[in-house]
Amino acid sequence: MKEDFFRYQAQTTPHPLALEISHASGSYIYDTDGRAHLDFVAGVSACSLGHCHPAVVKAIQEQAARYMHVMVYGEYIQAPAVEYSKKLASMLPEPLESTYLVNSGTEAMEGAIKLARRATGRTGIISARNAYHGNTMGSLSLMDYEERLAPFRPLVPGVSHISFNNPKDLDQIDENTAAVVLETIQGGAGFIMPEGDYLRKVRERCDEAGALLVLDEIQPGFGRTGKLFAFEHYDCIPDILVLGKGMASGMPVGAFTASHELMQLLSDKPKLGHITTFGGNPVIAAAALATLNEITSGQLIEQTLEKEQVFRNKLQHKLITEIRGKGLMLALMVKDPETANRIVLECASRGLVLFWLLFEPRAVRISPPLPISIEEIEEGCDIILEVLTEIEQ
Numbered sequence: 001m002k003e004d005f006f007r008y009q010a011q012t013t014p015h016p017l018a019l020e021i022s023h024a025s026g027s028y029i030y031d032t033d034g035r036a037h038l039d040f041v042a043g044v045s046a047c048s049l050g051h052c053h054p055a056v057v058k059a060i061q062e063q064a065a066r067y068m069h070v071m072v073y074g075e076y077i078q079a080p081a082v083e084y085s086k087k088l089a090s091m092l093p094e095p096l097e098s099t100y101l102v103n104s105g106t107e108a109m110e111g112a113i114k115l116a117r118r119a120t121g122r123t124g125i126i127s128a129r130n131a132y133h134g135n136t137m138g139s140l141s142l143m144d145y146e147e148r149l150a151p152f153r154p155l156v157p158g159v160s161h162i163s164f165n166n167p168k169d170l171d172q173i174d175e176n177t178a179a180v181v182l183e184t185i186q187g188g189a190g191f192i193m194p195e196g197d198y199l200r201k202v203r204e205r206c207d208e209a210g211a212l213l214v215l216d217e218i219q220p221g222f223g224r225t226g227k228l229f230a231f232e233h234y235d236c237i238p239d240i241l242v243l244g245k246g247m248a249s250g251m252p253v254g255a256f257t258a259s260h261e262l263m264q265l266l267s268d269k270p271k272l273g274h275i276t277t278f279g280g281n282p283v284i285a286a287a288a289l290a291t292l293n294e295i296t297s298g299q300l301i302e303q304t305l306e307k308e309q310v311f312r313n314k315l316q317h318k319l320i321t322e323i324r325g326k327g328l329m330l331a332l333m334v335k336d337p338e339t340a341n342r343i344v345l346e347c348a349s350r351g352l353v354l355f356w357l358l359f360e361p362r363a364v365r366i367s368p369p370l371p372i373s374i375e376e377i378e379e380g381c382d383i384i385l386e387v388l389t390e391i392e393q
């Protein structure tokens, strides 16, 4: 299988981890040698309810047996997509009411950029340095990481950058700006939180300039930070909310949500302003609905903050310089990239799944499934501490 993986499946890095998967359940992934791997990454925040959550599996199986794809997105009334969009609206503040379901986070971002240009008649898009919004051409163009951009130029024009958390840069938002696009909490940059009232200032400046505010909650959304959406911590409501990853607990999905009035613009002048065959797929929408019901019905969201404390209390070691992030979106900071690398690889060999962050090589990602137990957290932290002590010697 390994040989075929390297030969027939396109690779994304020269050195993939290449763990051969047998099955997965709860907080564990099992390999084909029968080893259990405790998962502190959750498919990079995608498996919000852990692996094969029974409610999600049931929703998928029942919907798959009823009907799967019947028509391109938006033509037919398909209950899972309608019910999902309605439920989401009931959990979001005004004016976020109307949802466009797509296939991935990056496509949701493409839709948001298009909507902002269509709504304002302007072309300028402002994003933050070290941001990550996805890998298709529009989302990629929002990035400022030259090494990753150079081979793919020319990019989508009209993009300029500000520094996240620097209010002085906000005067770049002007009458040419269609949208300011920010991650509510910067992910790839190293789990950087908005400081003080930064997001409120961005909101105010957008309002003054008539620009739309787009918040990318693809990583922090769906309960990961102690609220259903991270923007709820910061008293700042976006015009367009971009979602993905943990939304359907491991199924491929994305969405962007805005006011009804704004979203209607994509259906006219031109008609079919954004179209996608599989958007709103009923099986995936059923998984998303089961995920949202499950996340919001118990204490899972509040418990992420208690679990964060367990991580913070346990992970005390000379080699850890800082733990960034909030809830179950944590980045373990160490002094150099070699140490971070060794932690990820050594822990992997001891049955603990950790991962890197895109633009911060001194960080180790911890974003486990939300239902992870305290015992599992302690078990994984003990492995990290054991590895750190070995590295120190």
Ligand SMILES: Cc1ncc(COP(=O)(O)O)c(C=O)c1O
Pocket: 044, 104, 105, 106, 107, 109, 132, 133, 134, 135, 183, 187, 188, 216, 217, 218, 219, 244, 245, 254
């Ligand atoms: C903040 C953020 N935005 C956008 C994306 C892109 O989502 P997808 O990989 O589903 O296209 C990601 C994925 O890592 C992300 O973390």
